Amino acid sequence: MSIYFNNAATTWPKPDCVARAMSDFLGSGGANLGRGTASARDLGTMDLVLECRERVARLLGGYENASPVYVTFTANVTESLNIVLKGFLKPGMRAVTTSMEHNAVTRPLRHLEKNGVELKILPCDRQGYLDPEKLAAALDAKKADLVVLSHCSNVCGSVQDLEAFAAVCRERSVRLVVDTAQTAGLIPLNAAALGLAALCFTGHKGLMGPQGMGGIVWQPEFARLCEPLVEGGTGSFSHVETQPEAMPDRFESGTGNLPGIAGLNAALKWIEERGVDAIRAHENELGSRFLAGLKKLDGLILYGLPEMVDKKRLSVFAVNFEGVDNGILAAELSSRGLETRPGLQCSPWGIGRWAVFHRGRCASVWAVSTPPLRSTKRCRSWPIHWRPYAPQSCRRNERAGKLIVPIPADTVCRDFFVRNVPRGTSATNVFRRRSGFGQVFCRNFCAVYTPFLLYSPHPCAIIRLRIK
């Protein structure tokens, strides 16, 4: 039995209704959207997609009385943010953001900066918060066209004061775009009431839907100003050779992820039945217990707000242990059934803020996100078993020089010693650089990490390859 602590990456398990709705769609529905006539199955697909848009608009506060027309679907929140940022920001414009952003915001912004968009990054404090006064001062000092920020850090769980930020932006007529990847489904949101230009969401985290679904809740005027990133067949206005202006088609070209919409729709219904506040209350309770247990550990470094304060933090925790690399720690925990996530969490700015990155002591932070909706039975088990083996056993592995994660019995393994590795590089990235490939291809590689990398005067790593 494993305990899943990686809900900030994707929630698991999903409610049973999600997979069932997807199967039902493929089996008895299955028609494409707006590419047929008006058969029962065609109408079924139209109804399904409309229903899902309506649920999103109700939950996240869609414009024009929660109209489904201004909800568009994407593959994930990263695509949503790219559509909004690249669709709106033109050379000469100025964007303001914070130092706690995910690469979903930072990478498009750095790209736009290279093409002539001015970028201002406001530093958050050591707990991951930005003071709304600082945003106001920055906007008063120099006019900006757009502010984009993450509602909650995916690293340390700090929830920004969105109401205050929205007021600051509204008063100055600056458009505000919010990345709700961690908060949608856990904190009540109302895009229209806040006057957001766009609320970007993902379906597979707090919204409990399948991976592959995300979207945007649009301010109608802002939607008109944004140029679509992807153009093509919309099943509408087909005689026009340019992308239609009509919503939601403008931002939805090609056949959409209809099974994904079926799954997200079922997940949203499940959330409606429980209520966002009840879900968060449960998560807060688990988070408090987790935090209390964490604090009893020797050598712990906790980043972010050290207490559970409702609506100030979610149960995403970033921790390190003095002298132990978090990659080793996480792999060791994984081999004992505790699933966490080591590494930079796709958020180098936030982690850089804590000066733990490139310091040579640990390459990154270790994020643990408590399961928002798991049975308490499973969660109860962790604090008891936590302390005895976590840092200690990792120190043993550290001495041995390498750490090996469980691999199937029929696998032949071979270790490779890699020299001249830049200090602070994770073993995964060592492998990537040497092989020239990005994603780790697990059939040839298993996540082995070596502390040589961090402590040796001549940085090096051992990579264990699996040969099947």
Add this chain to the structure above:
Amino acid sequence: MSIYFNNAATTWPKPDCVARAMSDFLGSGGANLGRGTASARDLGTMDLVLECRERVARLLGGYENASPVYVTFTANVTESLNIVLKGFLKPGMRAVTTSMEHNAVTRPLRHLEKNGVELKILPCDRQGYLDPEKLAAALDAKKADLVVLSHCSNVCGSVQDLEAFAAVCRERSVRLVVDTAQTAGLIPLNAAALGLAALCFTGHKGLMGPQGMGGIVWQPEFARLCEPLVEGGTGSFSHVETQPEAMPDRFESGTGNLPGIAGLNAALKWIEERGVDAIRAHENELGSRFLAGLKKLDGLILYGLPEMVDKKRLSVFAVNFEGVDNGILAAELSSRGLETRPGLQCSPWGIGRWAVFHRGRCASVWAVSTPPLRSTKRCRSWPIHWRPYAPQSCRRNERAGKLIVPIPADTVCRDFFVRNVPRGTSATNVFRRRSGFGQVFCRNFCAVYTPFLLYSPHPCAIIRLRIK
């Protein structure tokens, strides 16, 4: 019982293994890709995604001995084409395409043309084919940077001579991008052997996977030259603020459609077991019978090659009937359980070629795609019942002035008479224009069509709204 003839829009039903694989992934797998440690579930996701890339590379002829590294996933073939066209074509470059393209090609190209890309559209013949000699002559007359074309028309099923086009482009060192939306899974393809710069595919048609999945098979060098459309977290190289160069991460930001990958992987396995040639032989047989039946009908206008010739056409048929609007015909057939697709098929260029669009006789053609893998029992039923009711009953409706599709019993309907409708506009588009919205929201609208639109001296339409 209905008979589904809309497989060019999306195939249905999918093999049972597709929905099962998606459910299994969500239930017992469910881990994100490259965002955890190396738990059994993390490795399971890595294995799944790798396996699916390998199957795509084997089936579609991936580069470097069918390496999975150069297969990237997208939401659909439209996104694939946008990534390739917008990633590669810069102002001052020249692109060549054909007159049979889908809006997935035409809309991005028209957008790029506005931004300084030169565009040359080569006219196909009346059956939808382009002579490779004409491409050679066009490239010899003026150098081009890229040729993009659809392997098979989604309107009339004409399959281009891809080998000849690829040879023409190779000899002139011009990059060739192919849209295989209709052919992948039905015609053997080998991107590397043909030397294609990129092979764009969709997962939910001939590949029998779920909607929401598509991808690109890349020539490695071409991938390096293309700028990614979407940037963000890749779970790799997180310390770098710009998009990684490494494949496949470069073109896959944010959490991917993992249940979709599970579904596509199962579908590809299902195709491997049957073989592409056997599937096409079955489709050819059904297509021949369909065509033989079609030709017996009075007043039929058939577009495209009038015979089934293996590898020269697929079973996608475009037809009209003299004096009957195809929207009416399709809706009438739909009410009797025959599911087809009227309209412009997202391909205005191809339909414009036949001069049937804006002629005032019919607003579009009517495409029928035989089910490639349905039980023959179901398909056998159509020719018998075809003739007695199709055009005749539609003529009755035409006289009545409107056509009403079946709507649930608890629905109140109200008809609206709409004046000053431009000739040749479908009722769906009338509704869209008047409401200002794109997609038809079926809860308020049912697909009503009126021939007033086409024959009246004062163009007008009747729209039937459903009020629940």
